[in-house]
Amino acid sequence: MTSADAALSGTGVAGPAEIHANLSANGLYAHALRRGEGRLSADGAFMAVTGQHTGRSVQDKFVVDDPEVHDAVWWGKVNRPLSPANFTKFSGQVRTWLGQQPELFTQDLYAGADPAHRIRVRLITTNAWHALFARNMFIRPPRAELASFKPDYVILHAPEFEADPAEIGCRTSTCIALSFAKRTICIAGTSYAGEIKKSIFTVMNWILPDRGVLPMHCSANVGAAGDAALFFGLSGTGKTTLSSDPERALVGDDEHGWSDTGIFNFEGGCYAKVIKLSKEAEPQIWDASHRFGAVLENVIGDEHGNLDLDDNRLTENTRSCYPIEFIPNTVAGGRAGKPKTVVMLTADAFGVLPPIAKLTPAQAMYHFLSGYTARVAGTEKGLGKEPQATFSTCFGAPFLPRHPEVYGRMLAERIARDGAQVWLVNTGWTGGAYGTGKRMSIQHTRALLRAALDGSLAKVEFVRDPFFGLMMPKAVPGIPSEVLNPRETWADKDAYDRQAKHLVSLFEANFETFAGAVGEDVKAAAIRAAA
Structure with a gap:
């Protein structure tokens, strides 16, 4: 041959x-x-343009x-x-x-x-x-x-x-x-x-x-003590950004399996969205995208190859693909132990979900099957001025060949068996919806995540949110208390209530698509309007 x-x-x-x-x-x-x-960027990355198709x-x-x-x-x-x-x-x-x-x-x-x-x-x-x-x-x-x-x-x-x-x-x-x-x-x-x-x-x-292995659309990292964490989330919620933490070793940024022995990366590289990428907020991804070996899709550069990561003239979905070893602190071999923490990320453009909330196992399965985020004008073609709710079951509906309840049941079993604590984290808007409020501070998000990951957040006092049934921390060192309760960040409390009720109705409508496949505990944990 x-x-x-x-x-x-x-x-x-x-x-x-x-x-x-x-x-x-x-x-x-x-x-x-x-x-x-294609051509080279000034730093040696390969720049390709994909033509008509700039997304899946x-x-x-x-x-x-x-x-x-x-x-x-x-x-x-x-x-x-x-x-x-x-x-x-x-x-x-x-x-x-x-x-x-x-x-x-x-x-x-x-x-x-x-x-x-x-x-x-x-x-x-x-x-x-x-x-x-x-x-x-x-x-x-x-x-x-x-x-x-x-x-x-x-x-x-x-x-x-x-x-x-x-x-x-x-x-x-x-x-x-x-x-x-x-x-x-x-x-x-x-x-x-x-x-x-x-x-x-x-x-x-x-x-x-x-x-018997749960495949997951999530990123993963591990702390110095060997404490692994998973980060679920749709595009734009911060999955890649938040898992690339200088204080923790990256297992992978997008796709993993959860077996009886622990978690493992499916991939040997990262595929990061880089529109408006900030060197200050995301130094690891920035550095990985400005070097020989990286592949940049639909990223704009001048005649000398100097990149303009704010330029969206080809697409908002500009991408950088690079080997995982371009990230300084990674887990050799792409494997870690059983996760101690599971984080479900959402970018709530309605501005009504708390920055972090503790979930029960039943709530975890509910939010996993919901797979909620909200997109805003400018992030995708065809979106109007108002936020648009997106529900992608298991945070990856386009890639699920089997029925969602297969993956939902496996996640619930894994959480129960391995004792992971689950958190819902909102990286979206606060103080108002998109157009009125502002994007959640990444510094606040990182501080809350670190408290969740080191176990200290689970020990604080919690209060139940009246609209979504979520347990919100009352006080966290270093975080302004009003930030923790989204209603307190709105100047117009009645406007918050109307927006929260609207999102509740969207959750209710989406729940109908999978309500028949879940147990009574998950049904009881579902978000619903007050009687």
Whole structure:
């Protein structure tokens, strides 16, 4: 078998003129620049522009409706079915197209830092910068293991190939299709690199529950005493920022598993949102994004490559992808013990949730299944002036191939078994809703989190919030007392009450979507309007 044959083994692609297999960052940089795929920042990061797609194409993602997986898949808006016949046709077209290209780039990588639960992934793509993204994002095997590498899953990445909706049964010329039976992912018609990352997260969400491992869309870090913590949260809530704490070692910034032995990172890199990134507030992410080896998506720079991280002319979803070792204080091996603390983050743009609240186990499952945050005008296209509530079950609905209650039950069991304390943290607005109030102080948030993590916060006196049933601390050293109770930060208390009741009604409406799948304790913990 030739080296080209070995690099394409298991992909079904017949090799083109030249295969670039498992190149280092240096080699991928050289090819990406030669091919005109992007340019360098002043600090040496690789800058790529993804064109039409600057985020995930949620409506163009499909799961193949293979008979052996049909009954276990959570079909609906998240997992749209594609027939096995149409996938065979589509994947065949993608393989043929890839085989016709003059050169291809492959990377052999691991997903899962725990050897007992990892999978082997082979990416084949037309662009060097996408190969560099994957190399940054996943776990790089030792060189000695590459010679015998056999993929468990293959990603056929064809960003310039356009699918035919009439022929394939997809919606547009963009199509992301995943077959669990064939262990193959096809990505076509989009250059947004996050599709590579999230397709493998979806795979891990599929395979791990059968192994008794909870897959989670969360970041994780660990203190000097070995006390691990998890941070759940949707985009913009501070998951990456708050887990990158100089006083604690980072396990990972986005995707983890929780097994009987502890937690482990799925990835070997970070994928941080960098719009309006502050060097003062987020020095670790700033430094990681201003160096050779980082991949910047849709970030604007001047003619000399000096970055303007406030410039959103291409998208609000500007991104930086870098190896996790670019963060100074990380956990070698990407594994830690059982978590002592679980944090659920929300950026409440309505300005009515407290900065921190202690949750019971039943409340923890309720808020996990709710997955609430609120987006505001300017963060996404199509949003108006008023905050828009977003509920993404398990803080990661787009990546859940199984029914949400599968993951909800596993979280409740893990919390009960391992004795973790759960906190709800609001990184959103205070003193009023978006447009009137101001963003929660990151210094206050970090101080409250540190008190939660070291156990001191659990010992203070708490008071129950009348609208959401949350237990709020009455006083915390170093934090103004009025900050802890959101109603006290509003000049117009009646306006606060109206806004709080409005958010309660949104929680009530969302609860109806999963109320039938939870126990009486969770139903009792649900947020509801006062009788």
